[in-house]
Amino acid sequence: APVDAMITNDSFGRGPPGVSGRAAARLAAGIASTGAAATMVSAALLIAWAGSPLRAASLRPVPVQPIEAAAWHADLQIIAGLDVLAVITAALWVVLAMRLPVPVWLRAISSSAAFFALAVVVVAMSMSNAAAVEVGASRSLCVLDDGGPTQRIVLGSTPHHIATVSVHDGRTIIELRNHPDAITVTGRSSIISFLNARAEREP
Secondary structure, three states: OOHHHHOEEOOOEEOOOOOOHHHHHHHHHHHHHHHHHHHHHHHHHHHHHHOOHHHHHHOOOOOOOHHHHHHHHHHHHHHHHHHHHHHHHHHHHHHHHHHOOOOHHHHHHHHHHHHHHHHHHHHHHHHHHHHHHHHHOOEEEEEEOOOOOOOEEEEEEOOOEEEEEEEEOOEEEEEEEEOOOOEEEEEEEOHHHHHHHHHHHOO
16 A cells, blocks of 8 residues: 555545545645635524524513514514523534634634624523513503502512503503502513413403
8 A cells, every 4th residue: 555545644644545634634634724714614603593583573561462472472482592502602603613624814703703702692582581471461451549449560669650551442551650558469471471361351
């Protein structure tokens, strides 16, 4: 067998029969450079996903019509799940970028792109998943001392104000109002369960 057929490559082990050491090295360098380029393309795609109109449209505000709440919640959960997958993908590309046998300058560019994409999708994931969790979280269901029987979901409060979600005439109302003198808690419910229950009552 030719002597040069026995030459091995540090990254890929023994070269195939008939392939010289230089050819194997060029092949290894080409594959590594392709991996670096793929890392940068992947980073661009992940950043594009985080700012895409499709994703933004699915992260829309609380629907005005309670009957639309189920579809709104489903879209929110889908986007939150896709954001988790995007973070996992970005993390894997970071690991690949740091281990590629490429020149230092190329590794610096590809790894910087991978780290930046990871940071972007982590922020995007934190926003979508926090929204999904908060929509499904159990909250106080109450009636205020304004003389009306309307039940409300308490979003939050300060010593002077209270934020609530209620449904009036088939429309979702989010209010920030002065803190009432008395609040009667009638139970607990999540925002999505509250809106779905109100939607079922609509004719």
